[in-house]
């Protein structure tokens with residue numbers, strides 16, 4: 001059965017990820033370098049797919065998050081607003097499939113502070129945290145506006161908690177929700193956070209966190225949780241709100257919300273992360289506000305949840 005997770009906060013909640021098994025097929029595992037930005041002469045890597053989606057009339061709220069199920073070619077979009085559908089399911093081709101809103105909180109409602117796992121058809125299968133109650137506890141797990149999560153193929157879960165101010169935590173859980181490690185302190189030093197907003201994992205075992213309030217990206221060893229370094233130099237104007245890698249692992253794609261900008265940063269090879277180097281960027285129109293994004297592992301397409309423009313747009317690689 002398809003499964004995916006929705007991360008719910010009081011003022012925000014995010015559809016953050018998904019793992020899959022198709023319910024119908026009953027099968028498949030869903031499965032530089034100085035102390036300033038080095039803006040190399042930019043390569044153009046991606047272009048907007050203007051024909052996507054085929055049914056934009058389904059965007060009826062603030063589209064704040066998107067998750068790709070590349071194996072099945074599906075896209076889950078979460079939007080907030082009153083009396084609307086909260087989760088929209090599209091195909092990667094841009095066709096609308098279905099939507100639901102039961103058990104998904106309203107963003108200003110009183111049932112936030114949870115992380116919810118759904119089947120691909122919208123059945124709620126797991127809730128972490130206490131609905132409506134923000135908290136700092138680890139046993140049981142209590143959240144305060146968890147911002148995003150990332151689930152590996154192994155089922156391990158990385159959570160950034162997040163957007164509320166009470167907690168500034170990066171938590172790794174096993175697939176049966178045992179805590180494997182945690183960094184939980186607010187602050188500006190190594191392994192401390194101020195609004196950790198997005199998290200992803202690369203193929204060489206490193207965890208990348210958009211530490212938005214501190215205007216930096218921090219990197220950790222995924223097995224031990226050991227701090228490996230931080231990038232500050234690319235984000236002096238505004239902190240990163242979303243991080244994802246391109247499928248070839250060459251670039252880290254970073255969204256900057258208020259600047260309405262996407263940056264493509266060179267992904268460092270195994271080992272020291274060095275300094276941050278911007279290779280390419282996409283400047284969106286003012287007030288588009290790219291909030292969170294996800295990347296199709298199969299096609300390399302980037303889907304960007306634009307909370308200001310109230311839409312999701314698709315960017316496709318020029319070379320593949």
Ligand SMILES: *[C@@H]1O[C@H](CO)[C@@H](O)[C@H](O)[C@H]1NC(C)=O
Nearest residue numbers: 082083084085086100101102
């Ligand atoms: C669910 O969506 C429908 C529109 O499709 C809307 O009429 C209804 O009010 C929504 N329910 C909630 C709880 O938002």
Ligand SMILES: *[C@@H]1O[C@H](CO)[C@@H](O)[C@H](O)[C@H]1NC(C)=O
Nearest residue numbers: 165166167186187188193194
């Ligand atoms: C976290 O630390 C930052 C400064 O690093 C401070 O501005 C903020 O108020 C702190 N938040 C909490 C919840 O203590």
Ligand SMILES: *[C@@H]1O[C@H](CO)[C@@H](O)[C@H](O)[C@H]1NC(C)=O
Nearest residue numbers: 212238239240241256257258
């Ligand atoms: C974006 O701007 C809004 C409104 O000025 C502000 O509340 C928010 O903190 C800003 N976000 C970031 C990531 O700078």
